[in-house]
Amino acid sequence: MVESGSEGTAAVLTAPLSLEGGLAAELRPANLVQRVLSLFRNVRPGSDLSHFQLPATFNLPKSQLQLYGEGVYCIGEDYLRKCAEGNDAVERFTAVVAWSISTTRPPIFGFAPYNPVLGETHHVSSGSLHVLLEQVSHRPPVSALHATDDAGDIELVWCQNPIPKFHGTSIEATVKGKRHIKLLKFSEDYEIDCPNLLIRLLPAPSVEWSGTVRIVCKESGLEAEVSYCRSHTFLGLGGDPRCIKGKIFSSRSRETICEINGYWDRIVSMKDARTGKESVLYDAKTAIADLKTPVVRNQEGLSSSESAVVWGEVSDAILKKDWERSRQAKRRVEDTARRLDRERNEKGEVWIPKHFSLSQDKHGNWECCPLEKSVPPAPIIVPS
Numbered sequence: 001m002v003e004s005g006s007e008g009t010a011a012v013l014t015a016p017l018s019l020e021g022g023l024a025a026e027l028r029p030a031n032l033v034q035r036v037l038s039l040f041r042n043v044r045p046g047s048d049l050s051h052f053q054l055p056a057t058f059n060l061p062k063s064q065l066q067l068y069g070e071g072v073y074c075i076g077e078d079y080l081r082k083c084a085e086g087n088d089a090v091e092r093f094t095a096v097v098a099w100s101i102s103t104t105r106p107p108i109f110g111f112a113p114y115n116p117v118l119g120e121t122h123h124v125s126s127g128s129l130h131v132l133l134e135q136v137s138h139r140p141p142v143s144a145l146h147a148t149d150d151a152g153d154i155e156l157v158w159c160q161n162p163i164p165k166f167h168g169t170s171i172e173a174t175v176k177g178k179r180h181i182k183l184l185k186f187s188e189d190y191e192i193d194c195p196n197l198l199i200r201l202l203p204a205p206s207v208e209w210s211g212t213v214r215i216v217c218k219e220s221g222l223e224a225e226v227s228y229c230r231s232h233t234f235l236g237l238g239g240d241p242r243c244i245k246g247k248i249f250s251s252r253s254r255e256t257i258c259e260i261n262g263y264w265d266r267i268v269s270m271k272d273a274r275t276g277k278e279s280v281l282y283d284a285k286t287a288i289a290d291l292k293t294p295v296v297r298n299q300e301g302l303s304s305s306e307s308a309v310v311w312g313e314v315s316d317a318i319l320k321k322d323w324e325r326s327r328q329a330k331r332r333v334e335d336t337a338r339r340l341d342r343e344r345n346e347k348g349e350v351w352i353p354k355h356f357s358l359s360q361d362k363h364g365n366w367e368c369c370p371l372e373k374s375v376p377p378a379p380i381i382v383p384s
Helices: 032-039 064-073 079-083 089-102 284-288 312-319 323-347
Strands: 002-004 010-012 059-063 112-114 121-126 129-137 142-149 154-166 170-183 188-192 196-200 206-217 222-229 243-250 256-263 267-272 278-283 356-360 366-370
Touching: 010 312, 059 064, 059 312, 064 112, 064 121, 064 129, 064 142, 064 154, 079 089, 079 154, 079 170, 089 170, 089 188, 089 206, 089 222, 089 243, 089 256, 089 267, 089 278, 129 154, 129 356, 142 356, 142 366, 154 366, 222 256, 256 278, 278 284, 312 323
Parallel strands: 059 112
Antiparallel strands: 002 010, 121 129, 129 142, 142 154, 154 170, 170 188, 170 196, 188 206, 196 206, 206 222, 222 243, 243 256, 256 267, 267 278, 356 366
16 A cells, blocks of 8 residues: 655555455466575575565565554454453453564565664554654664553553574574553552573474563562464474463462463463363454555654655555665665664764664563653554
């Protein structure tokens, strides 16, 4: 979808990653596996791929900022609202676990989003929820997210630093940083890890989420460990890579409260450890199937730093399979970013994020703090 923006720019918004249809149905080039393997022919195992120059033919027509944002604002059943409506601490915690699972979207083998340029932003509203992202660092790549709702019940603050590494027969993107969901009415802060993305090149090409996500709420004294793993395999082969297993337990006594089992692209069930009663925790079909594509509501409100504007020409060319134009447009975006960085260095200037403060803790982990209390309505919306 192409929309005119201010100052002659164009915003290009594409379908989100979802269970059915969307981009996955459009991106099916021939000989994909061979083309992907050829990309890494001269890359040494252990190499950091954070700034690997990917040809436009391997790009999703959207930025990594947009992918992060879509995990929050592109949703069917509103699992986020359920978090603020729980009657007790356990009910709210299980709702947060379900919402965390809902941010897991089907990746597409052989395709990656654009690496956001420094200062790039993405601002979208979905109903009463307003979401703002900014690329607050380029080396290393650090993305920040802030989201608030009109009712003042919910606040999200994320700071994410992906580190993709090549391991010879696979690529693993470890996502450092934390996702916080704050239920302001209950004075509860939930700290959530991110799963890793594992791309297997050999023996059988695949892409899957992996690792253990830890969720902690100090105020309620509850924790969860949710593992993204393969179901039972034979001699390490086969198995369903979309399996989820985990538990919710007391931080103090370590007593298990609920057991979690299922598949993040289907049904995830929860079993009460005391009574044995089972219930549906998460249903992917109601959450991430047939998701709607965002649209521009206010063209004049589009910022020149908006992801859909910055990469607009590149995305338009990719959608039209005009690979030469996409290559040239992508080079212009990256060359402009490098020129601005060089000019800042020559002047001795330090770049400062517009919407967040950026710092590191004593362990060297990046932390992002929003400069404003709430996020205003956005010029881009998700249709109701």
